[in-house]
Amino acid sequence: MMMKDLDVLSYEKVGPCYFNKTSSMEFVDLFGKPLGSRFLKWGSQNLELHYEGVIARFEKESGLFCDITFFRDFLPGFSLNGVLFYREDDVLLKLCEMDSKPMEELGFVCFYSLGVMISDAERDGSFASINFCNKVPECNGDAKPFAYKVG
Structure with a gap:
């Protein structure tokens, strides 16, 4: 992956890659050859490109960039609204x-207005991964409000 901080604009872009516009080939041109890849057999996403600390996903129908997950070991970092x-x-x-109505669902804290989902979020602020996507994820009805508690 590119060795500088990536700026994220909610529902728009991650670094130089735009949701619904950047192809997997363009992504590889920008970030280099992935460590691995796989084709998914479920959902609307078809191709995953695996990099150190990052998985980028591409839509099945269009082949365009739709989703990215950063894990704790991704360096150097990325920013969202500062x-x-x-x-x-x-x-x-x-x-x-930044999002006054976060929801907790299926082990994720979802910040729908920001296009951000965090897995394994702990009340101390730690978490395993963070995901940015190209559209508001559908809520399955089991979501409940998330309340951050200091201490």
């Missing part, structure tokens, strides 16, 4: 301040 992820404390608190 919040630098994995380098600042209280990331969950800052996201809650």
Whole structure:
């Protein structure tokens, strides 16, 4: 992956890659050859490109960039509205301040207005991965409001 911080614009782009516009070939041209890849047999996503600490996904129908997951070991980092992820404390608190209605669903904290989902979020602000997507994820009805608790 590119060795500089990536700026994220919600529902629009991650670094130089635009949701619904960047093809998998363009992604590889920008970020280099992936460590691995796989084709999915379920859902609307078809191709995953695996990099160190990152998985990029592409739509089955169009072949265009639709989703990206960053894991804790992704370096150097990325920012969303000035919040630098994995380098600042209280990331969950800052996201809650940016999206006043976060929801908890299936092990994720979802910030729908930001296009962000965090897995294995802990009340201390730690988490396993963060996902950015090209459209608002559908809520299955089991979602409940997430309340960040300090301490």
